[in-house]
Amino acid sequence: MxxxxxxxxxxxxxxxxxxxxxxxxxxxxxxxxxxxxxxxxxxxxxxxxxxxxxxxxxxxxxxxxxxxxxxxxxxxxxxxxxxxDIVVQEELAEDRRRQEAEQQHRQEQQQIADRADELAALAGAGRLDRTVASRPGDEAARALLDNYDYRVAAVDDWLAHALATHSGHYAAPDTRATAATLLPAPVRARAALLAALARTGAPVDGDLEFVGRLAQADPDATTALAAWLDNAAAVKGGAA
Structure with missing residues (x-):
C-alpha cells in the first residue's frame, strides 16, 4: 500500500x-x-x-x-x-515549517500504510494473534483496510481482544479511552463483551465467533449485555 x-x-x-x-x-x-x-x-x-x-x-x-x-x-x-527583508524571511521560514510538517505527515501516513499491509498479511496467514502486540497507529491502519480488504474482520477480532485484555498499547488507560473515538462501534462492543465474559471467569481465548456476530449485528445491544454481565457479577459478589 x-x-x-x-x-x-x-x-x-x-x-x-x-x-x-x-x-x-x-x-x-x-x-x-x-x-x-x-x-x-x-x-x-x-x-x-x-x-x-x-x-x-x-x-x-x-x-x-x-x-x-x-x-x-x-x-x-x-x-x-x-x-x-523581514517580511520575505518570515514567509520563507513559514514555507520551511509547512514543508517540514507536510514531510512528517507523509512519513506518518506511509508508516500507517505499511502497518496496514503488515496486519493484513498476518491476518491472511492466520498469524495475527496475541503474540502480535498492538501499537499506536493500529486504529488508523485498520481504517485503511476497511471496506476493501476482507482481512479487516480478522484485524477487528485481534483489536477487540487486545482492547478487552488491555494488552499492547491498550495497557494505558488513556489509550483505551482514545480507542473509543477511533475504533468502530462493533469492535468496541466486541471488546466490552469479551472483557465482561472474562470477568465472569469464562475463558475468552477460544472460539467466540458469536461475540463478533452479536457485536456486528447490534453494537448497542452487545454493549448493554456486557454491562448487564458486569452488574450481575457485582451483585453476586456483593451477596457473597
Whole structure:
C-alpha cells in the first residue's frame, strides 16, 4: 500500500510576489517607484483585457508587492535586498515549517500504510494473534483496510481482544479511552463483551465467533449485555 505525495495548486499570488522580489533586488527607491508605475500601467491595461485579467491574482499581488517595496525603501533607503527583508524571511521560514510538517505527515501516513499491509498479511496467514502486540497507529491502519480488504474482520477480532485484555498499547488507560473515538462501534462492543465474559471467569481465548456476530449485528445491544454481565457479577459478589 503506497501513499501519494498529494497535489498542491499553484499559488499565482506567491509566484507574483517572488517575481517582484527577484526583479527588485538591488533597486534604489527611485528605480522601484518607476517599476511600480509600470506595474500600475500594466494593471490598468489588463482590466480592459478579459483574457489578461484571468491570472489567478498574480498581477494584483505583483502590484501590491511593488507598493510594499517602495514603502520599505522610502523608510530604510536602498538598494533593495530580499535577504534582509523581514517580511520575505518570515514567509520563507513559514514555507520551511509547512514543508517540514507536510514531510512528517507523509512519513506518518506511509508508516500507517505499511502497518496496514503488515496486519493484513498476518491476518491472511492466520498469524495475527496475541503474540502480535498492538501499537499506536493500529486504529488508523485498520481504517485503511476497511471496506476493501476482507482481512479487516480478522484485524477487528485481534483489536477487540487486545482492547478487552488491555494488552499492547491498550495497557494505558488513556489509550483505551482514545480507542473509543477511533475504533468502530462493533469492535468496541466486541471488546466490552469479551472483557465482561472474562470477568465472569469464562475463558475468552477460544472460539467466540458469536461475540463478533452479536457485536456486528447490534453494537448497542452487545454493549448493554456486557454491562448487564458486569452488574450481575457485582451483585453476586456483593451477596457473597
Amino acid at each position: 503506497n501513499t501519494s505525495d498529494g497535489w498542491r495548486p499553484l499559488d499565482y499570488a506567491k509566484v507574483g510576489r517572488s517575481s517582484v522580489r527577484r526583479r527588485a533586488r538591488g533597486m534604489t527607491h527611485s528605480e522601484a517607484v518607476a517599476a511600480l508605475e509600470g506595474a500600475e500601467l500594466d494593471a490598468h491595461l489588463a482590466r480592459r483585457d478579459e483574457a489578461a485579467a484571468d491570472d489567478g491574482g498574480r498581477r494584483a499581488a505583483e502590484l501590491a508587492e511593488w507598493q510594499r517595496v517602495v514603502q520599505l525603501l522610502a523608510a530604510i533607503g536602498g538598494p533593495y535586498d530580499p535577504d534582509a
